[in-house]
Amino acid sequence: MATSQPDNPIVVGERTEDSGPRNNSENDIEHSRRLASYWKNEIEQSEEETKRWFTRGETIIKRFRDERDRSTEEGQRRVNALWAWYCIVKPAIYGKCPQAVAERRFLDRDPVGRTSAMILERALRYELQTNGFHEAMKRAVQDYLLPGRGQLWVRYEPTLGETGESLPAKATVDMRDNQGEISKDEDVIGEELERESCPVDYVHWKDFRVLPKHARTWYEVQSVCKRIYASERECIDFFGEKIGKQIQADSTLSVAERMSGSSTAIFQDINERRRVIWEIWNKPDRTVYWVSTGFDFLCKVEDDPLELEGFFPCPEPLSAVMTNDTMIPVPFYIEWQDQAIQLDELTQRISMLSKACKVAGTYDASNRALRRLMDESVENELIPVDNWAMHSEKGGVEGGISFFPLKEVIETMQTLIEVREKVFEDLDRVTGVSDILRGVSDARETLGAQRLKTNAAGTRVDDQRTDVGRFAGDVVRLVAEVICKHFQAKTLIQSSGIMQEEGLGDLLENEAA
Numbered sequence: 001m002a003t004s005q006p007d008n009p010i011v012v013g014e015r016t017e018d019s020g021p022r023n024n025s026e027n028d029i030e031h032s033r034r035l036a037s038y039w040k041n042e043i044e045q046s047e048e049e050t051k052r053w054f055t056r057g058e059t060i061i062k063r064f065r066d067e068r069d070r071s072t073e074e075g076q077r078r079v080n081a082l083w084a085w086y087c088i089v090k091p092a093i094y095g096k097c098p099q100a101v102a103e104r105r106f107l108d109r110d111p112v113g114r115t116s117a118m119i120l121e122r123a124l125r126y127e128l129q130t131n132g133f134h135e136a137m138k139r140a141v142q143d144y145l146l147p148g149r150g151q152l153w154v155r156y157e158p159t160l161g162e163t164g165e166s167l168p169a170k171a172t173v174d175m176r177d178n179q180g181e182i183s184k185d186e187d188v189i190g191e192e193l194e195r196e197s198c199p200v201d202y203v204h205w206k207d208f209r210v211l212p213k214h215a216r217t218w219y220e221v222q223s224v225c226k227r228i229y230a231s232e233r234e235c236i237d238f239f240g241e242k243i244g245k246q247i248q249a250d251s252t253l254s255v256a257e258r259m260s261g262s263s264t265a266i267f268q269d270i271n272e273r274r275r276v277i278w279e280i281w282n283k284p285d286r287t288v289y290w291v292s293t294g295f296d297f298l299c300k301v302e303d304d305p306l307e308l309e310g311f312f313p314c315p316e317p318l319s320a321v322m323t324n325d326t327m328i329p330v331p332f333y334i335e336w337q338d339q340a341i342q343l344d345e346l347t348q349r350i351s352m353l354s355k356a357c358k359v360a361g362t363y364d365a366s367n368r369a370l371r372r373l374m375d376e377s378v379e380n381e382l383i384p385v386d387n388w389a390m391h392s393e394k395g396g397v398e399g400g401i402s403f404f405p406l407k408e409v410i411e412t413m414q415t416l417i418e419v420r421e422k423v424f425e426d427l428d429r430v431t432g433v434s435d436i437l438r439g440v441s442d443a444r445e446t447l448g449a450q451r452l453k454t455n456a457a458g459t460r461v462d463d464q465r466t467d468v469g470r471f472a473g474d475v476v477r478l479v480a481e482v483i484c485k486h487f488q489a490k491t492l493i494q495s496s497g498i499m500q501e502e503g504l505g506d507l508l509e510n511e512a513a
Helices: 026-049 051-065 081-093 109-131 131-144 230-238 240-246 339-355 367-373 388-393 395-399 405-432 447-486 491-497 504-512
Strands: 150-153 159-160 193-197 199-205 209-211 221-231 275-282 287-292 298-302 361-363 401-403
Touching: 026 051, 026 209, 026 221, 026 287, 051 081, 081 131, 081 339, 081 361, 081 447, 109 131, 109 491, 131 150, 131 199, 150 240, 150 447, 221 230, 221 339, 230 240, 298 361, 339 405
Parallel strands: none
Antiparallel strands: 150 199, 159 193, 209 221, 221 275, 275 287, 287 298, 361 401
């Protein structure tokens, strides 16, 4: 939904040497409008390109959660092979938070380099325990295994304290920090920098975009962007009061969700995040742009806030099945969904046949004694029969009752069970999850056969484990780069506890003196 142009729009443009915004001339306003329109158009084209993948991902998530349509699927019986595969593979490729290691490339006799590496390693280990890395990593691995893409985002977050002498700090780049903007090169007047951290944020698989849409490899990606849902208060805190109040709720939300000013919505401007903000990191000009679906102009522009070597605050995403002609992944489940569907069909047929495996049949309604035998008889009881001669001519009990043929049903069910076992074997071959990984073995197998299965399964899992290790290592390197470029010396000393290291504390104190 296009919003109307405000009477006096406040547009944040490029920063000058004194870190102030440019004058809001007509040319600047029109330039801001064109840039905002350009980025929105790029994001819309990217969404069109990934629409089929989004549909696939939503279907896979629904299948994993076993969310059925009550009107058509309530009575069906399934084998949730996707959930079983996920529970086996996930702990095999990622289990706990990794230990960060910082070491010199060449182990020369360099006491300063050795001490610096030790400080960085200690600071990294402390930061990874407090910045949410492990929780975000688990969510990214889940997205990697289900919809096919996991992504994390690194930020620099300074915390300001009471009035006093300030330390220099870089500006934070995530609007969810609810912090005012900090000067890039000058000390903050009147506010002391109490704490510095480098949070690692989980980015939902639907909220991450790579531009241009036709990029085939990570090397060809020019821009990365993530979607942020924000409240009115958060927009005001980050963009300023004039811009924050002009940003409207996203047009894709319902009318009830976009209504504001209701007397019953006490925390509506604080808790409800109905404004959609896109944070775009453009590598060619090393500039970050913020645009909103509810604002016609750029919300904010900042030049290279983190000053990272690769510019992007995120690594190459953790992607499932990839080819060299597109950045859109193929979820793992798509590769073996046919076997999973066949398992569901066979399970449903076996379930229906098992319901038919019961004593059922028909009997002669005129034979009252037979009816009493079926309805009233208990253990060790005889039912008297009138006119026994006629009863015997009709074949007695056997002549008056006919049972449902269970033999054919049981044979059919046994055949279906054998076919389903064969499909399970095919599924193991496709997914690479053998019975060894499941902890199941055949007593008739030799030790060599079991080792062969273990090696084959380990090769498939090792490839996925290597991808997760690469991704986690890239995130840790980004955190280390942020720490080296933006953390104060005092913060590094405190977080690393290097002063407690025997002999190093006195050395650092002497050098500082």
